[in-house]
Every structure is written in C-alpha cells, then in structure tokens.
Amino acid sequence: MIRLEKRPQPSKAWTVATPILAVILTMIFGGIMFGLIGTSPFEAIRTIFWDPLFDPTFAAFSRPQLLVKAGPLILIAIGLSIGFRAGIWNIGAEGQYIMGAIFGAGAGLALYPMESVLILPLMILAGALGGWAWAMIPALLKVKFGTNEILVSLMLVYVAENLLASVSSGILRNPEGMGFPGSRNLAQWSSSQNLELIPNTGMHLGVLTAFIAVILAYVLLTRHIQGFNIRLTGEAPRAAKFAGVSPARTVLFCLGLAGALAGMAGLFEVTGPAGQITIDFGSGYGFTAIIVAFLGRLHPVGILLAGLLMALTYIGGELAQLMLGVPGASIQLFQGMLLFFLLGVDVLTNYRVRFGSGEVRA
C-alpha cells in the first residue's frame, strides 16, 4: 500500500526537483506517445529539445525565435502568477493580450503617418491600458457582485477574439490593403516598429520588458508589503483579512496588473514579430502562459526558465511537425502532459510517499 504523509513543512529540495522530474516524465511518456504513432521517440525528443538550439541547419533561425516566443509567455505569466499567488484565477490573459494589441495599435494608427519617437511609448501605454481595462471587467464584477473571475475572464477571451475579427476588417483595416482584412504593418512604420535590440538574437523591447518584469515581480513578492499581502491572501484568506488586507483591493490589483502586462505583451507582438492586427493575431500565448506560470512554480525566476522551456517545445514542436511529419495535436498533447505531470508531482513538495501499510488514522 502506498500512503502519503504530510510533511511538517514544504520540502525545499522537492520544490526545485519537481519541475525537473515533471520534464523527465513528460519526455518518457511523450516518447511512448510518439512511439505509438510510429515516430522514433528518441528522434522526436531530440528534434523538440536539441535541434532548435544546436542543429547547425536550424539553430541560426531557431535560437532568436526562442526569445521571441519566450518574451510574451514570460511577461504574461509573471502577471498571472501574482494573481494566482493570491488565489485569483485570471484565465483570460489571451483576451487581455488581444485587447492590448488592439488598443495599442489603434492609438498608433490614429497618428499615422506622423513620425515621432514618442509614438511607440504612447502605444505601449495604450496597450497596457487596453489589457488593464479588459481585466477590470471581471475584477469589478467580482468585487461588486461576487461573480467568478474564472468564467468571466475566460468568456471575455471570445468577446476579444470577435472584436479582433471585427476591427481587422473594420476600423483598423489597412486602407491601402486592397480590401484584405488586417491593419497596416506596424513593424514597417519607423515610429511604431519594435525592432531587435541586438541583431539576430530575437531580443526586442518586449523581451527586455519581460526580463525587467521578472526582476520587479521578484522584488515585489519577497521584499514589498503588497507582495506579502498577496501571498498571505493566497495562503490564508482569513489571516489576510485579520492582517487588514482588503480582498477587493487585492482583486483589483492582481487582475489589473496581469491585464496590463498581457496588454503590453500584445502590443510588443503586434509592433514586432506579428507586425499587424489580423484575424488570427491571437496565438494562444495567453493560455500557454498559464502553463508557464505553474511550470515555474509561480516564482519569477522559475517562470523565466519555464518560459524558455515552453518556447523551446513550441519551436521544437514546429520543427518536429515539419521534419518528422507528426501531427500538431501530438505537440499540444505533449505540452499538456508537461502541465499534468507538473501538477501531479507537486504533491511531493508537501507530502512524503511511504510504502507498506501503516496504522489506521483518524
């Protein structure tokens, strides 16, 4: 018989070891899955994890992609993780990401074709505002009427997607685009373009912002009373009320911050890698960031590493689809396994596994 025994306090060693164990288990079971669909497991794992970084043919293209993909994931996940620490479950980052892109692009395009160094900063602010405002909808509904933020924020993703479709063929459509849906290309307008800061690294302004967000989140959570209050709210809501933390203000802060960061991520994407507002601008970063946040143990540094790992599975997954012809669904399944194992082995942090029968417990 296998029993779980609660540890007197969470194990520090397992907190670090569980993500690594989860990755190893994902490789094993993912490998079995690839074997079952007729692909060599070793080749599949190598194509996903090794080739994007070290294969001479692909690395030149793949390596910069790593930061391009990891940047928005990390930026969004940092915002989400702070809410998750407080037990506030914002599932709608994808919608906030889209709204940030629409607001930011809209603010910029309103000034087209003016040239000014102030336009990009203005667009970043507008992007943050758009994401923030979209997140304030579930926040205010929760505070005023006690609605469930999980449902409301998730529903608003679909609203945002429809808005995206509407503006791409409506008010934001490129007047010189010969009737095709989609805005002007913001990456090609010098006032709005978000270029690589260092050539061929993928390091653009959004990635830099993500790294700064990691540092600030770390300081917030470990040094600042607001971060302490957020952790306290998540650990023991009644103790937080006793300490004097206002639950309403915590909800507004956490959702607002996550929304603003997701909105900024959307703006950096639309002015850089994506280039324009199109119907298929929403790329699922907002949902994948949830996995990244948990894979990183809701810890800023963990999220940094998790974002890079997740980006690697994206790029490697695409490479595997291209080179080995595995179906796209198998890559999503692979990523799903990662979250599954991560949450599963998490139990080891707080519990000890004992084999053999013990006495009956009350």
Add this chain to the structure above:
Amino acid sequence: MSNSLLSLSGLTKAYPGVVANDDVSFDIREGEIHALLGENGAGKSTLVKMIYGLVKPDSGTMTLRGAPYAPPEPSAARKSGVAMVFQHFSLFDALDVAENVALGMETPPPRRDLARQIREVSETYGLPLDPSRTVGTLSAGERQRVEIIRCLLQNPQLLIMDEPTSVLTPQEVEILFETLRKLKSEGTAILYISHKLEEIRALCDHATILRLGKKVATCTPSETTARAMAEMMIGSSFASPASKHLTPGDVLLRVDNLTMPAPGAFGTPLRGISFELRAGEVLGFGGVAGNGQDELLLALSGERTSPRGTIWVKGADVSRDGPVDRRAAGFLTAPEERLGHAAAPNMSLTENAVLTAGRRQKLVKNGFINWTRADRFAADVIKRFDVRTPGTHVAARALSGGNLQKFVIGREVAQDPDILVVNQPTWGVDAAAAAAIRQALLDLASKGAAILVVSQDLDELLEIADRFGALNEGRLSALRPVADLSIEEIGLMMGGAHDMEVAHVDG
C-alpha cells in the same frame, strides 16, 4: 466494583521523532470513573486512540474482561463494548438528531424505533433532547448529548470521554456529571480525559497521570489537592499568576450599542453590546461557544466594520476603520483560531510576525519589509514567551497548538498595545504555559493597558479578570466585579437556564 474491565500492559507507541506512549500500564475497573490526566502532548490522545482502535500500539497488550483485546478499527472496538465521545463533534448541521445518530450506527433501526430509543435513553439518563430537532439549531451542550446518546444506544461497557466539559456551562456540567454517575451506578466504566482538576476531584474514583508519554503517578482524586495533581502533571511546581489590582484609569475602549447581523447561516448576530474598558483593567467575557464570541472579535479587530459611533478608542470613533488603522491606534486583537486566522499555516514565524506587527514594530518602511528587523522581532517573541521551535524560519503549521498559541498571543503582547482583546488565550496550552500567558496579560494591564479576555474557561476568567460579563445569543449581560460572584451566578449569567429543564418526553 473491583473487577478489572480493561487492563493495559506496557503500551508503547512511537511516531517519528517522538515517543507518544512509553510502557503505559494501568487497569480500569468495572463501574469506576477513571481519570486520565496530563498536559497537552502528554500522550492522552494516542493512548485513547489505541483503546478505540484508531491507532495500533508498537508493543504492549490490552485485555478486556480477561480476553486479549486488540481492535483493528473503531467498529471492532464498538462491538467489544467500547464507545467514545470525541472532543470535536462529528455531526451534520443540516440533519436532525435521529438522522445524525443513525449515521453513526452499523445497522440503524427504522426511524420510528430509533426516535423512541433516543427518547428513552434521554429520559433515563436525564439528557433532554428532541430527536427531530435540526442539529444546526442545537447548543454545544445539546450537540454533546447527541454524541453521548449515540454511544449509549450501543450499551457500552466502557465509555471514553475526551475533554467533555470544555464546551459546557456550569449547570450543563452538573447535568453531565449526574448522567455519568448514573451510568457508573449501572456498572459502566468511564475513562474521563480532562485537565480540569476540580472536576476530576468531584467526579473520578481513580486517576492515572501521564507526562511525556509515561505513566508518572496514580492517585485518588478526592484525597489529593488540585495543586498536587497539577504538579504531578507538569513535574514541577509553577507560579500562579499574581494579580496586581490597580485603580482603573481612563476609558480606553468604549463599545456603544453594537448591533450587527450574523455573518453566515449558523453565525450569531450581535445585539446591542455596550461596555467600557479602562486602563489597567482586565475584563472577562464568558459564555458557551457560539454565543457571539467570534462575531464580537471580528467587529473589534476591524475585520467586519460596524455602524458609525459603535466602537470608540480613546475618544475617537474607529467603527469604520480596518485592522491596520486600529493597530496603529494601539488597539490589538488575537482571534481564537490559531491556524488560518491568527497565523498563516505555510508561512514562517518571521512572516507571521509581519502579519500584525508590520506597522507598530516598524518592520515595514516605505512599503518595503525589513526582514532583519522582522526576524529579530519574531526571535524576541519566541524567547520572551518560551515558544519551543527550532527557529524563526519554521512554518507556523509545524508548531504544536500550544506553542503556536504562545507565539500569536506573544506577538500582540510584545507590541505593547494600549488595548488588547484576546479570545481563548490559553486554549490547548499546557498548565505552565497558560500561567505564563495569563501573567503576561496581567503584567500588561499593570503597565496601564486595557485587556479584554474572552474565554470559555471560567477558572481562567475568575483568576485574572477584574470584572465579568457573559455573552448569550449575541447579548452581553451586566458586568459584575469578579470578587463578589459565585459560580452559580455566573452560570445564570451565561444564560444556561433556557435548557436546564428536566427531560420531557414527547415535548
């Protein structure tokens, strides 16, 4: 009378890092009330769990009426005639009494028969209880009767009772004792676990005293003084708190007609509570659990804000202020529930120190936490209040209940409040630590602080309070000086009278 019913021989049970019971042997005779006495952590619970089949001993044997007895699970213990009333009830609020009793039986009889049996037992043993009442509407004393009747329906030979009087008014205690004496006269043995020495002296025939898992003494309680038993329990003599009666000073806290609706379905509304608390004074509020204690604490701490003009600190209206502002004004509180309310279970003691002391101890500056100062403050509390823990980095949930209690009370006392409100300050704390906590409260009062102690332990209130009031269904009785109060008067103040009538059949 002198036949041995259950004899324990060399019972030993070790958990990782601690020996809960070490070679414990004693006999319980038929028809006796046997007290099991010991501090928290002395091993009483483990011993009882072994008898009731919840825990298997590592070594040692038990014999019941001469036959080997080793119940693998509680149902086997019940079949052998051993029943237990736990300290914490396992009842469903939404079900009625008969349904709750049926849930605890292996093969419940049809409802009509069961209701009749419940009425019979309740009449025979003087435990008034209506089988069709919803448990959510019962007082703590009545809930306990449900548990007792559930046990008595199985005709036990040995009834184990774990701290049964902690939730009862003095009158309810008398009713319970009558029931237990009647059971004894019918030949049922009772193993009675308590740390209330006067009760044991009044009720029990023999007492076995445990300390650190070992049997250290046996005595005949009626022939032993309470103090002698207490000293056997803790293995040394201890100082009783010395009260320094000062003339009370200015009014520091004034509560004026505080009325609030109940916070939840089974909560208690507060009804027109008014009192004044002066510098240097210790005020004690008694009452059976669930009569508005928790609700009053929430209103005083600022977790629930009350209508304007109801709570005044040093002449300023703080009714609409939250906990942070009240603490800044020198008004501190300590709630009853240690884990999850007074302290965050998974956070370290240092972090838990920041929880209430951030502002007053200047642990937070410009929004940033000074962890060095916080750690020093936590270490200071640990040292001053003798909290047994490896260090300030330990998570709150790793501390034993009594040690965490010392920490959460110490955390408030160490902040030198002007007004301190504590709920159940010594609940679950051993005798020596309880004395230390009471002494700390009295010292604080003698320095000019105003103290309100809410407690269900009447002995505690009589020992340290200057004035006494009782909460009953959200109302506060008139406040009386403790010096001229008798236990009977206190019982009436606690409003126990409403369920004092004798058992009535068929209502």
